[in-house]
Amino acid sequence: AQLGRDTARALEQAGTPAHLLGSAPAPGVRIGTMHRMKGLEFRCVAVVGVGDAMVPNGNALTPEDTDPQQHREDLNGELNLLFVACTRAREALAVxxxxxxxxxxxxVVPAELLTR
Incomplete structure (x- = not known):
């Protein structure tokens, strides 16, 4: 949620109107968490913050040494969440x-782009 607020603030400072999903409808960029994207569709989507420290969300994962099966299920859930967010775009997607x-x-991303 903080990343969304920071992104909205940066867009506003750059002169691009932005508002968080769930607020009153207004023109501009709509921003929300991957969870909020479920069931919605947009012409263009940017999924930001898909770094190793944030995706998968460590707080959403059962430790592997505690329950290996649940750990795998948690990882699949996090992967599915990213997939759903990425498939909300009809025309263009940026990650x-x-x-x-x-x-x-x-x-899915060429190695030379992953090491930037």
Whole structure:
């Protein structure tokens, strides 16, 4: 949620209107968490913050040494969440991160882009 607020603030400072999903409808960029994206559709989507430190969300994962099966299910849930967010775009999708990219991006993003 903080990343969304920071993104909205940066867009506003750059002169681009932005508001959080769930607030009163207004023109501009709509911003929400991946959870809020479920069931919605947009012409263009940017999924930001898909770095290894944030996706998958460590707080959503059962430790592997506690319950390996639940850990795998939690990882699949986090991967599905990213998939749903990315599939909300009808025409254009951008995915960004800083530092190391999420391990979820490794199979689909060329290695030279992951090491930026």
């Amino acid at each position: 960004s991160w800083h530092g190391a990219a999420s391990r979820f991006l490794e199979p």
